[in-house]
Amino acid sequence: MTPLFASAVAPVAGDDLIYHVHAAGDSDDAWCSVLAQIRERFRVRWAALARHSFATRAGLALYSAPRDPHLCAALSDYASRNPWFLSSDAYREGRVMAGEELLSNRELVKTDFYRGLMQPHGLYHRLCGVIARRSTLVYYLDLHRGPDEPRFGPREKNAFAALLPHLTLALDLRWRLRETDDMNRALRRIVNTHARAALLVDAQGRMVFDSGHAHGAAESVAGLRVEDGRIVAAAGADDRVLQEAIARATHASMNAEERTAQVLSLSAPGRSEPAVISVRAAGSVFSAELGEVRNLAIVTALNAPSEDEHADCAFVHQFGLSPAQARMSSLIVTGHSIASAARELHVSENTARSHLKQIFQKTDTHSQMELVHLHGRICISL
Incomplete structure (x- = not known):
């Protein structure tokens, strides 16, 4: 039978916990599950991935196990009085430290932080790992045990130190995914609210930006239409010119001179004047669907x-x-x-x-x- 507070084992390749850390991505539920596994692995009462600002003295628990809204709220309320954050120098990315290294337990129990937050929730011993440091903002993982439970030993600190780089890498990936997603939404809003119809297409004229608004924008210009997901000229005689312009704009070996916009006049059936559009290079993007990089062009209506x-x-x-x-x-x-x-x-x-x-x-x-x-x-x- 495994002792209740058996020493933690350092994560190794193939470890289920390591797999879940890197698979968490940008899922809040997955990160909460990771915290639950860490709590079980290190036999602690409470595990929390949190951040603290040394500039504003504000703190916030991002994920915790168990999920305790009252404890998370208390951590925020007492952040400015947290005695473990009196100095920022100790919080270097990758460092693992016990609470006693920053403040003795004898001094800890004298603080409002201990009496108002830790004691009511049965917390006492602390093991902290600094996951990331961004100027005055620090992201860290805290493990807590109660006063009647053993303090963290050297083997547990080593196991925690071995886990920390995986958490740093996974959190950085989460931030990058979120940044990319937020930027993607912002750019889509720009395109959707732009006065002109602006459409991203690949070398075959397939729409990469294919929201309902983009389809409507293409079809609102009489010289263009959407056909099976591709942008084509409304008049068949003009389509060869349009597709050649797109091919030139997305050609991998295109030089700087060829990157200027190509302006085309397309026949617009039912209208007295032609549609005027521009086609220009829009760089390249990796396609998750195709598993390869594809060059893009932006087709813009000048009308x-x-x-x-x-x-x-x-x-x-x-x-x-x-x-x-x-x-x-x-x-x-x-x-x-x-x-x-x-x-x-x-x-x-x-x-x-x-x-x-x-x-x-x-x-x-x-x-x-x-x-x-x-x-x-x-x-x-x-």
Whole structure:
């Protein structure tokens, strides 16, 4: 029969506890399960993975076993009076120490921390391992036993020290997963709320960013449509041009000059003006589904989605266009002819040509297509 407080055994390769530590990932339930296993392995009353700020004196139990909301709340309430955190120098990443190394038990029992938190919950002996240190913020694992139970011995400290690097690595992985997930959600919100339709695709035109909004954004531009998860041109004759542009943008050997946006005019069935889009490289990403890295391109609709957008355009600000010139450039960039732009502006074609000539002078361009390309390079690069 195993003694109640048998010395802990150092974790080894193939250890079930080590497996669960590294498999915890970003699952709160899995981390709570890991704490329960650590509690059983080291025969302690309470195990807690917590953090403490030496700057604010605030503390928080992230996970614990057993899950005791009252004890976790007390740890936060008494964090500023925790006598084990009077000095930050002792809390170096990877260090394992018993409570007595920082404060004798004789002094501990005199503190409000002991009387208000430890004694009511039957805690006394402490073994602490520093998992991570970020400036004045420390993440640590605390193991606690009661006053009638044995203190932690050298063999248990060694076993704890052997476990600590695994916890450090697993916690760092959890943070990276959370950071990636949070950043992914933030970037998706940016794309979803952007005034233009911006779509991530791979070399085959398959949508990588495929939320419902992205599909709607693609289909709202008459020159594009989604077909079996791929972005294709609405007019079959334009699709070869579109797919070639995507292939160039996602080519692995593409040089710096080829990374500039490619501006395309696509036929837009049912509309009087064509759809104007840009295609440019968007870097590469590892695909968990394919198990390999794939290059991406961003397909962006340049057609102005609102009547007022031209006034806030970076292109307008850079070249100091007047309101009339800004509106004219917006119409030309979104595929209008001079005649169509004149009708939209309620001016004569001669007046429209005069506006366009002034725009050419200010932007040092000489044709409508050159103007479209310049607009695409400036606006898409911001």
